[in-house]
Amino acid sequence: MTMFINWGSREINLKIVYYGPGLSGKTTNLQFIYNHLNPELRSQLVTLNTKEERTLYFDFMQMELGEIKGHTPRVSLYTVPGQVYYAFSRKIILRGVDGIVFVADSQKSRMVDNLDSLLDLENNLSEMGQSLKRIPWVIQYNKRDLPRIAPVEVLQSKLNFYGVPYFESIANRGMGVLSTLKSIIKMVLSDIHTLV
């Protein structure tokens, strides 16, 4: 069971998870979205951090879209901790996920970390009976402003093996953040459209 349509309160609930290696910019994406939105349409941003301000468990916020045909889509956004040793936290956060944003670090030196994280994601999904083949997901190539980054064609050939939509971003300046989010919400909602 994943997506919950509440006929009583006229709400459609979606869960989007930001996945990717440590320090790739998942939390930065959420912070930008949080600051950008009208406070009346979003919850608090909850961050469960370590003392070193790295994500320990998850970041969370919820946002509300305007009414569509009498129903209000509510979107929960989560990030997972990127570091390898928080494997359990990642599994827990992925439960019930409707769509995924994979935030890749564009720096050449992080290519292996990106691949490891993507593999970890696929393993966790398959334990839930899901797969990157089926679930709606997009890739965000972040940190495009840094030196020594891999060209997009290289990132595409190594990471985007299913040809999902991709976005270039500089999350700390907000570039590419909102278009990524828009794209994944549309994919998830058109997915239920196909199902019903």
Added chain:
Amino acid sequence: MDMNKNITASYFILSENAYNEINRILEELALKTRADLIIFSDSNGYPITSQGNFPDLDTSVMASLAANNFSATAEMASLLGEAENFKYLFHEGEKFNIYISNVGYNYILSVIFKKEVAIGLIRIMANKAGEAIHELLNREQQEEQTSTELMDSEFSSLLDKELDKLLKI
């Protein structure tokens, strides 16, 4: 993209009747226990409905934290070799306590109450309410539901408009 159409079980529709019935059960629970706030959510942290009032508390945040708290203890249970998750969590504060229990496998009931209220009473009443909701949802799941009324072709264009409005760059 290869969108497999076989994942039809990936959404659940709660009918208006069931929603109202759950609210009635929670209302009764609040009345009997004098709890300040009761939140019924799914195990992914989506707050389905709530009863009571706790000033300045964001129920969506509370529901998310409760659900993830519950999931984390499921991992503790499995480390101990338990076949199932612990049945409830209890957090004791100076003024308020929180009692979080599972309702079947997919739902969670969180009760926030003042220290003066006996935990025994909360346990008994919350479990009773949980069982009633569980039965109700089991019946609900068996009924054929459709939402074609909602998801017609107009939906996508309206969605695009709303997204553009909300996420204006």
